[in-house]
Amino acid sequence: MKDERRVKSKTSTLVKERKRVARVAKAALVNDPDSARERGDAVALAALRGTETVRKPGRRGPQKLPTKVAVTVRYSPQVLEYFKGSGDGWQTRMNDVLRAHVEEQQSQHQQDRAA
Numbered sequence: 001m002k003d004e005r006r007v008k009s010k011t012s013t014l015v016k017e018r019k020r021v022a023r024v025a026k027a028a029l030v031n032d033p034d035s036a037r038e039r040g041d042a043v044a045l046a047a048l049r050g051t052e053t054v055r056k057p058g059r060r061g062p063q064k065l066p067t068k069v070a071v072t073v074r075y076s077p078q079v080l081e082y083f084k085g086s087g088d089g090w091q092t093r094m095n096d097v098l099r100a101h102v103e104e105q106q107s108q109h110q111q112d113r114a115a
Contacts, residue, residue: 083090
C-alpha cells in the first residue's frame with residue numbers, strides 16, 4: 001500500500017510540475033513565440049497552443065474529424081491484383097470506385113422512386 005501511494009504522489013507531482021512549467025513557459029513566450037519554435041521546445045509550444053499535454057514524438061493525437069472506418073474485407077485475387085498493380089494509392093482509388101458506384105446506385109434509386 002505504501003508503494004502505491006508513493007507512485008501516485010510521484011505521478012501527481014510530475015503532472016503538477018508539467019503544468020507549472022507550461023504556465024511559466026507560456027508567460028515567458030508571450031513576448032517571443034518564435035524562440036520556442038526555433039528551439040523545438042515541446043512544453044513551450046504546448047503552452048503557446050493552450051494545451052498542457054505534450055505528445056511524445058511519433059505519437060498521434062486524437063483525430064479531429066474521423067472520416068473513415070477501419071474494416072476487414074476479403075476481395076478476389078483479380079480485384080486486388082488490378083488495384084495493387086496500379087501503384088501506390090491503390091486503396092484510395094478502390095475507395096473512389098466504390099464511392100462512385102454507391103452514388104450511381106443512389107441516383108438510380110431516386111430516379112426509380114420518382115417515376
